[in-house]
Amino acid sequence: MQVQKADANHQITGTAFYKTVVSSAWQPRDSVAIAAILAGDIPDFLKRFVRINTSIIDTAGKTITAYYFVSPDYVSIGTNDDWARIPLTPMAAQIIADSLHCFLPTRKMVDDIYTQAKVKLEPVPMYAFRDSSITMWQHHLIIEGQRKGRQGLIAGIKKDVVLSGKISRDAKQNRVAIYGWHKLDGKPIQPLYTGHINWWVDYSHGIRLVYQTIWVNGKPMHYTDVLKDVTLQKLLCDEVWCDCYRY
Template sequence: MTKITYWFLGLIVCALSCTQFKKVAFKAENYIPISGSEFYRIATSFSVKQRDSLFLALANEGNIPAFFQKFVPINTKLKDKNGILHQVKFYVSPDYLMIGSNKDYARVPVSPFTAQVLADKMNCFLPTALIVDQIYLHSKHQLSPIPMFAFRDSTPTFWQHHLMIEGQLRNKGKGLVAGIKKDLIICSERYFKGKTNRVAIYGWHKLDGKPIQPIYTGHIDSYVDYSHGARFIYRIIEVDGKKYDYEDLLLNPTFKYLLTNDDAPTITKYPYSLQSLE
C-alpha cells in the first residue's frame, strides 16, 4: 500500500479509538427500509403478537436508526458488598427501542421476549433498576413523564405517545434521554413470587428524580402498553478498568451490588426460570 493509504487508515483508526461512544449493531441482510411512521400505519390494528412479529422482522432487516446504535458511556462510582467504591463504566442506548431511520423513527413498546431477542443479537442486556437510576442521573434530557389513560395497550396510543415525547424533545438536539418510559428490567427473583410468566418494569422518573413506577411484576409477560420501553445495555462492563460480562458480575457475591441493590438471585434475561422452583 502507498504512504497515503497508510496515512488514511491511520486517521480512521485514530478516529475510532478516540470516540467516546460505542457502536453496537448487527449485520442485516435483504435490507428493505421502512420509516417509523410507516410502521405505525401498517400496524394500526395489529394484535400484540402481530405487532411484535412485524417489529422483530423489520429490525432484523436493519430498520433501527443509526443513532440508536451509538451507545453512550456512563461513568460512575458504585459500592460493592463491602462498601468499597469502584469506578464503573457501562454503555447504554441513547433512547428506547425504536424502528425506522434517523429522519423518520418511532419508539415501539415490545414484549420482553422481542426485546431480549434483539438485545442478544446486539450483545446487550436489559437494565436493572439500579442501572435505570444511573441512566437517569447521567442523562442529558430528563423529560417529564406523560401519562395516558385510554386504550393504553393499543397501537395508535403508542404512536400518539411517541409524538408527544418528540414534542418535548423539539429543538433539544441529540443526547441521552430519560424519564419517558417505564423500563423493561431484569431483577431479583423475589419480585416474581414464584411466577414464571411475568414481566418486570421500573422507572418513569419524575423531574425530582423519583420513579413513578417501583419494581412491578403484576403484568403477564405478553402484556405491553404505551408506557413500556426497552433500553439496551452493552453486556461488557468495566470495573476499575477491567472488563466483565454482566452475567459474571451478577453471579459474583461481592461485585453484584455494582448492578443491583438486592441480595437474592437475579434473573438475567427473558424468558426466565426461578432457582427457588428448581
C-alpha cells in the same frame, strides 16, 4: 460504542411501522418489530451507545469503579428522518438484545441512567386504549413534541422493562418486571412491579439496551459474571436477589 447495522434493501419508516400494526395485537406487532430491527431498520443515532459510570465501596473500604454502555434512547424503528419508539414484550426485547450482544437493565441501572441523562422530560400518562398501537404512536409523538430536537441520552419518558430477582419469586409465573418513568424531581412513578403477565405491553413501556460487557476497574467482564459476584453485583443491582439475567 457502535452497534453495527445489518444490510437491508429496504428500510421501513416509523410511520409505516405503525400503519402496518395499527390494528394488531401484541404477537404480530412483536413479529414485525423483530423482523425490522434484525434487518437494521433503526435510526443511526441509536447505534452510538452512551457511557454510564458507577462505583461502590467494598467491605474493606476500597472503591470499585465500573462503566458500561447503553442505548441513548428506547428501542425504535425507522429511518433518520422518520422513526418511532416501539414498546415490546420482554420476549421480543430479549431476541433483539441477543442479536446485538446486549441485555436489559436492572432497577439500579435505570436510576443511574436517569441521573446521568442529558435530556430529562416530564412523564406524560395516557389513560385510554393503553395497549393499542395507536396510543403507542401518539405517545411517541408527544415525547417528540417535548424533546424539541434536543439530543443526547434521554430518560424519564418511559417505564423500563427490567431484569429483577422478583420475576422468578413472584407467586405467578411468566411475569414482566417494569420500573421507572422518573419525574423531574427524580422520583419514579412506577416502583418495581411484576404484576403484569409477560405478554402485556402498553404505551408507557420502553426497551433500553445495555451492551453486555461491563468494565470493572478497567477490566472487561460479562454482565452475568458481574451479577454472580456477591460484591461486584452491587455495581449493577440494588435488590436482595440479583440472579435474573435474561427473559
